Amino acid sequence: MPLSSKHIMTMDDLNAEDIALILDTAESFSEVNQRRIKKLPTLRGRTIVNLFFEPSTRTRMSFEIASKRLSADGVNFTASSSATVKGETLRDTAKTLAAMACDMVIVRHKYAGAPQMLAEVMDCPIVNGGDGVHQHPTQALLDLYTMRQSFGKLEGLRVGIVGDICHSRVAGSLVPALNKVGATPIIIGPPTLMPARPDILGAQVAYDLDEVLPTLDVTYLLRVQFERAARMPFPSNREYAMLYGMNPARLAAMPSHGIVMHPGPMNRGVEISADVADSPRSMILDQVESGVAVRMAIMYLMLGGADSGAAA
């Protein structure tokens, strides 16, 4: 097996070589995505299940497009239209899927650890498509890919991750991912949106965005997750935008080569102003584009080779 781990549940499953292999392979798939005919026969006859218990636009569509471009059969499971509403447990849903002999499962769930639970009852590779406030490793990989495309390297980059750190599974994966490739993550946000022990995340911690902005190669804005916060973590959206929102003046304070990223969906006018979001230094749509290539690479590397027992 080309990757060191059968599953991708957290960034801990991947070492620096795995990450480099995924990003290099994704480059080949980027070329395919530029073609007129964007389909490859590579994973013909394989079944990939998208198991989404939480709403998602780009992640689910990105995985779905990736599986279609590789000629795998993608099956979409949406919690609202399934036996989950009749009270079926995650474990039973997983066993049902296992009985249908699928080759790979992508799971998104509001509880951290859902992918690990699936791995206990299923034999196929599991990819975490976001679990609660824990991790979202494929997002971190596509972010690394986007940064590498912009700068030609990852080592030594200073990446400021700004905003809702404590509710962010994106930060949960991006911080360790940046550390693995030799970049420097800096988490920045108001104390009310920081985890209880920010120091154990493995990132530098800052509370004043304007102070660190001139040193950043990448400013990575997180979505303020109003739906996950128990109560409003700051007095008003306007105050948040004034202290931590990206706007043209803050963009000008960054080095001239600096770029802005956001995992989407955006709260325009809160963490990012509309004119920055649509500026040429915003990589937000590049991230979406990278997502398809990176997920194709993950599927190819996890499903190809002497895996899945029978072929070996």
Add this chain to the structure above:
Amino acid sequence: MGYRVKAEVMDAEAIDRALTRIAHEILEANKGAGTIALAGIMTRGVDMATRLAERIERIEGTTVPVGSLDISFYRDDVAMRLSPEVHTTDIPYEVEGRTIVLVDDVLYTGRTIRAAMDAIMDFGRPSAIQLAVLVDRGHRELPIRADFVGKNVPTARRERVKVLLAEHDGRDAVIILEDDGQGV
């Protein structure tokens, strides 16, 4: 499993002469270089295609476009093994309506060529596909044959044919390796 060199079947001069002859044959078969484009199969095939293009230019004065194909994603054994390294395919010309000459170092089972034809077809509909190889070692598993062959080398299946080219290996040669019987 270890391998030892059994024989060197082509040296640098022989390869040079074979490539020159193939360049002439390509031009003869296609009545000039007008609609030809070369597509080398990673990695030695790309070096060969570049060399053939240089020769065609010398003979005819026409520049023929050269592309490179990585066929990893088109192989029929992806489930069994992955390519150790995937390269990017680069076809910098319009395939539609052209005669594409696929270039590879060794023709063996024909499965690589089947995959390469599928890969080319995804870029458009060529008017024809032809195949140029430096060595044809036999043992075909598919109904595929080469249009232009540097040398036919009869081999046993347990042997391996290795083409060395200066661009990657420091020297030009074609060698046959055989199992040294040492096991793993």
